[in-house]
Amino acid sequence: MTQLFDLEHGEEFGMFVLIKQADVRVARNGNPFIAFRFQDPSGAMDGMYWSATDKEVATFQAGKVAFLRGTRDTYQGRPQVKIEGLRLAEEGEPNDPTMYVEHIEVKQEDLEKELEDALFLIKEPNISRVVRKILHQVGDDFYTYPAAKRNHHALAGGLVLHTLTMVRIAKGLLEIYPHLNASLLIGGILLHDVGKTTELSGPISTEYTLKGKMMGHIVIVTEMIDRACQEIGIDPETEAIILLKHVVLAHHGKQEYGSPILPQILEAEVIHFIDDLDAKINMISDALETTEVGSFSAQIYPLDRREYYKPTFK
Amino acid sequence: MTQLFDLEHGEEFGMFVLIKQADVRVARNGNPFIAFRFQDPSGAMDGMYWSATDKEVATFQAGKVAFLRGTRDTYQGRPQVKIEGLRLAEEGEPNDPTMYVEHIEVKQEDLEKELEDALFLIKEPNISRVVRKILHQVGDDFYTYPAAKRNHHALAGGLVLHTLTMVRIAKGLLEIYPHLNASLLIGGILLHDVGKTTELSGPISTEYTLKGKMMGHIVIVTEMIDRACQEIGIDPETEAIILLKHVVLAHHGKQEYGSPILPQILEAEVIHFIDDLDAKINMISDALETTEVGSFSAQIYPLDRREYYKPTFK
Amino acid sequence: MTQLFDLEHGEEFGMFVLIKQADVRVARNGNPFIAFRFQDPSGAMDGMYWSATDKEVATFQAGKVAFLRGTRDTYQGRPQVKIEGLRLAEEGEPNDPTMYVEHIEVKQEDLEKELEDALFLIKEPNISRVVRKILHQVGDDFYTYPAAKRNHHALAGGLVLHTLTMVRIAKGLLEIYPHLNASLLIGGILLHDVGKTTELSGPISTEYTLKGKMMGHIVIVTEMIDRACQEIGIDPETEAIILLKHVVLAHHGKQEYGSPILPQILEAEVIHFIDDLDAKINMISDALETTEVGSFSAQIYPLDRREYYKPTFK
Amino acid sequence: MTQLFDLEHGEEFGMFVLIKQADVRVARNGNPFIAFRFQDPSGAMDGMYWSATDKEVATFQAGKVAFLRGTRDTYQGRPQVKIEGLRLAEEGEPNDPTMYVEHIEVKQEDLEKELEDALFLIKEPNISRVVRKILHQVGDDFYTYPAAKRNHHALAGGLVLHTLTMVRIAKGLLEIYPHLNASLLIGGILLHDVGKTTELSGPISTEYTLKGKMMGHIVIVTEMIDRACQEIGIDPETEAIILLKHVVLAHHGKQEYGSPILPQILEAEVIHFIDDLDAKINMISDALETTEVGSFSAQIYPLDRREYYKPTFK
Amino acid sequence: MTQLFDLEHGEEFGMFVLIKQADVRVARNGNPFIAFRFQDPSGAMDGMYWSATDKEVATFQAGKVAFLRGTRDTYQGRPQVKIEGLRLAEEGEPNDPTMYVEHIEVKQEDLEKELEDALFLIKEPNISRVVRKILHQVGDDFYTYPAAKRNHHALAGGLVLHTLTMVRIAKGLLEIYPHLNASLLIGGILLHDVGKTTELSGPISTEYTLKGKMMGHIVIVTEMIDRACQEIGIDPETEAIILLKHVVLAHHGKQEYGSPILPQILEAEVIHFIDDLDAKINMISDALETTEVGSFSAQIYPLDRREYYKPTFK
């Protein structure tokens, strides 16, 4: 079966694809349009959907499978789809999103296993109990929420992927810098973005909730920690709990990025770094995914609109 | 009895005074010194205490009455004390601090009355109950804590004075802009700095607590609101409570000043303004207090080290 | 008679309205369009007028009454007019702008009375004479000019409203902080923006004059003060006049906002604060005017593009 | 007769020198000290005077001749004087400052001639009359004032030297860019800093005047232009006068440097450049004056504390 | 023969013109358009070419002669061409670009002569040999390359014009400040932008090369100096060569403008100034070229989008 990256320039086609991204923007002529990224096992390709109606915006969400008709075009050295028709896949059609993801290596049970291993690295008993309590309360949302409304890990499942990738980096650092406090480092990573499950509306058509806009996910997490302490019966004024709140509050690293205080323990600094590193690698890799070798990617807005080059050699 | 501002330049003296400020700084030669501001009913005057020992630093705290021997000097156009001897007032000596304050117009019962009046402006029932609950829990600390470790309202009692001055301004604005939401405006003002009772160690020898340094008074207040809701039995996810937390979180006005989020309701913007206005008027007025008319004050560090002029006319 | 806020979503209508705002912008396709805000006694509603001709731009000015045909639409949760026809009201039609203003509570004679009261607060005789002289020279322009070309108080009459609102706030502060110098505070407020009558072309189709662009209203006011001194026969080198110029020069508070010098007397700082506070309350209130309760306003550009929430409770 | 740069390291001496700079600073131990730069025809050399009394600060002013006893020392690769004694030169001693200046090539009559030539480049009659009027009013102050309290051209006569050096650069640019408007360029340069004669107290013991601090020299110049117009009988609202005021107001180039408006004509931009260029060359050359070839100068504070290298080759 | 500035508003015409600028931009509707500036001996005039095809973008390059049909229009007070047809001039038609340049005063042999004169100002032998070697290697590219992809001197030949204008300014400064080191000043100017011949693809359809994007012209020049030393047999570790590299590395003046180090010799500071001055004069003059006297230019993006006024008097 023909796939996206089998197409020649100018070739017309009709095929099922996964809608990986669907950003709604408003053109200066007043009409909204949708910037799509479609995906199948061969890779991901962008396409613009001009003059979208409100109903189309509501229908064509990231995470859905759709039947796409169009022509394979090129825009600034990058393959692109010129969209000619789009409808959602229906019952009886191949509408399972997991069929279209590039490398289906991640199963939820593997993630749960990895999470369980990470929890064992937390030696401080109160931190351990609070983290387990909160993750239990969040439940499946931890596996289905995106890590952000846009930019990095904005896909369903982005939260768990981002969190566990950070854990993997942290494990490496714990070997290189053995004086790092594993309880604060791993505990802080596991909780740092868990407030997104309250800040955002959900994995599909992600919006900010009122509480999310008014308080932000950083403060929401400290509130979750405080409530968990009361439910478990832990004194929230102990050093370990105060420091756990601290690494969460400080994890954006700078006040202008929304941390009310700056890192004042080593582990807070390290969590901020790992978080930033994984977010940036994710954004750049995402942009390079649709870039041909020997070319520059599209501009990446949060990275000063820089374009990144994809080398021709390994 | 001779008072500070009765002294001529070069005149030697010995008298009881109140220690209004006692800032410890470290000179480049490695020795700490104390920058004092002494006060009696005639006004306030500065004096430097070089090479202070640890014990002297611990003894000569703001709020204490002391017997001061010295010479009335002048420094950059401002009267100053050249300290020759200093000891705390003892039993049997005139050691009641209130005797030395310039205008003893404020009694705690008047402040309590003013606070009670303010509480009646809060119409929204949940905000009203939460604010009353927290102020009840804080108790006398609300009347004895400073509003900051240094800069503005750093004296004992600074917190209540700063808070109630803001309420007075807010009342005026509610008449000028009747569409302002009184519940959020007054409730937010009454709580905005109440976390300082946890952030700071107390009215004397004020230091930051571990929780204060690691979380900051802004987040501490939202935690107090959340706990109060649970103790009273109010759902903390209602709009009024979320917005009350919001005006507290946003009251520093900018993220680089420690607010994790920016004002997103009108009342949050207004509280930030009133807070900033009273703090700056307090700092400048404090500096002008020891400035002669027709001269410039000492540099005020938090205001770009500016010097303020004291006009000769009314 | 049906009014703007009586209309249902999707309802077609034709009615007389006041053009409250008419901002001309250029779309990327090269064509100008007009962003209108229409008003009648029921409230204000926006509407875009695409591909406006030069003649239409010249005709449909803020302050005119027009007959508007269209459909009541919704855009991002806010009611909006889809414009189908627009023409100015003619002779014999209801073309008196005052009929369409929401709350006609302000009469010029009331404003004149309020101004006269304010003038009596100025005790310093030279400041008093200079302020009276300049306001006399400016004459009716003080009552008809806007306070700005856009953003806050950009309506005809905005200058006097903004100035007198600031006076009201100042009166409250004079009671709370009795050491404030009333002559400088009130005199400075009354003059601070009076240079706008030279900087801007007039209340209708407001543009910058050459002198306005090249010198700015701040320096223009100091020039007006200097000339008034010479006409009255006051020595412009006296302290009171220098300080009056200072509070005007410093009222933008920061050099990057166009003040050549920073506030160096307490009253300069306070005027800057009141000015900023009234401008921001005005901008936010203006945006909330077309926002439904429980929703967010449109982005406010000068406030970091923030959206403000309108609470559902009082 | 032995001169400063004839001395060997460690050599003791006594000689008459000119006090070129005398900056008073306060050490952290509370004592003021004077950072001197001494000069004789062989060059300039620095020396610190620790624990200066108020009387010494008042006595040892820049521009005075003094008898200096000390030892030739070295500090961070730069020759320095270790001061052992200092007294002012008395009657009958060689106390004419001009004897100690390195290259007495500049006579006032030459400067007057150069100024007269510059005035002839101003073709626009109103600008010409205003510039001549103001320079006539300023009179000798133009030749005796410094260009600043510190940093660049802070010596007596600095104002005229800085102004005429800028004229020389401007003449070169008028040949290279013949479309530059000579009237605005030369007129603007001649007036740009003339407000310093009001802003500063005088060539000796230079301080800011009250008017200087409260209004700044930039606005003072525009006031001088406005008054000159009235005295001559020129309409101050003509384009040429408005633009003349503009180039003065804009000559600091950025609002954060004190210009209330930014350059909006080409000549304003050019004046800002020339002003900045001459100031920086002056500061660096001044620092290199006491630096040996192949070494780095002392840190220059207004230039990010950079140190500048003095090459060994020509 | 009718020329551009002979046309009346609204007049239709067909004539040969030079394409002076051809900036491709993308409209929000997704279509590229070309912002043209056309030129003939009477002056330069802008015109927008909407919805350009890829082929048209590739065809209508700056530097080509074209036959233009259109109407003389006006946009925001500036004459403009409404394009109705455009095709390149063919064989046999008047297609020599030099016929359309306003003032053909510059011949390459004059430039070569001027360059030769400049080289004689370099007294230091190693700098002299390196500069001559590199200019020899660059060859004709020095006379044909633009100085930038956009903004200032973006025309073919811009590099040599910008460089030699800077030399002219430098010569004037060498007379005013005779202690400037001519070898470093002139040598540094001649080389400072020569890396653009590697950074950019060429005078037509100028793009960045891979090396240009990845290293930048500043570092490329230091590499050229290093290689030239090796080819000539000069020790690259001598002070003169290190300082020559330094003035090139530092010539952007600030790190945020791409200089890895800040100026640390006087000549580096001066080169930065001259470079910036000529670039800004060029940008503003370019904008004023199409502005009528008594009006404001279009916004200049790199200068904070400021508009510059063109005075009515000389």
Add this chain to the structure above:
Amino acid sequence: MTQLFDLEHGEEFGMFVLIKQADVRVARNGNPFIAFRFQDPSGAMDGMYWSATDKEVATFQAGKVAFLRGTRDTYQGRPQVKIEGLRLAEEGEPNDPTMYVEHIEVKQEDLEKELEDALFLIKEPNISRVVRKILHQVGDDFYTYPAAKRNHHALAGGLVLHTLTMVRIAKGLLEIYPHLNASLLIGGILLHDVGKTTELSGPISTEYTLKGKMMGHIVIVTEMIDRACQEIGIDPETEAIILLKHVVLAHHGKQEYGSPILPQILEAEVIHFIDDLDAKINMISDALETTEVGSFSAQIYPLDRREYYKPTFK
């Protein structure tokens, strides 16, 4: 034998220690002092040496063993040495620095082995040859130089430790993000700071060289790469070499930190991150080394003067 951390508060002692840091600062009284950090196997402790002579500054270098007499003091909660006498260890005394290092786990042969392993990760042949060539040329300097003059890894051997720690982190990331280009990542890390062997004078009494100050280590490395290519006979214009230079040029991540260009390939971004992470962990860990658990460290200047807390639990 008594060691540093065996001492009681107030105890006098005499013992051999390693001088770990010796920062020379100038007190405001004009006298230099030395901020020492002494080390023995029990840990590291600070001490100030007031009024140091030039000779003492030259003698007491980091890396020397000295006999220290003094009293164990406390300063702001941290143990400190009050120095009473200091002399270098002589022949016959225990003057081998390695005896005093806390954990002598690193042998040069282990580092060489680790480096060799890292080199095998570079698959691209030209990068591999260039990296090997340069490391061969640098020779032992790679093992003896510090990584900086101050702040992080400022000890002898700091360069190799910093570089190889970065390699360890990179290896972990290569497993987590397998699409990273190992040749650029490892090659870039190994070379990124190797220019410090030219920028700095050596491991003892580290100063900047003229070339170091004038060009900076970043540009020096690209020059080393370019020269190595010529010596080996590799074309320096190939993509792999250009990108290798790029990752070095961009590794400071921001232009204001001295990178002439910003990262434009993924590996450049990652190298910048790892570099920054290891530097910050090193600075904080260094400060925590002399901090007691449950206390805050001294202020760390390059980290906004923040103080870091050392938790009491593991």
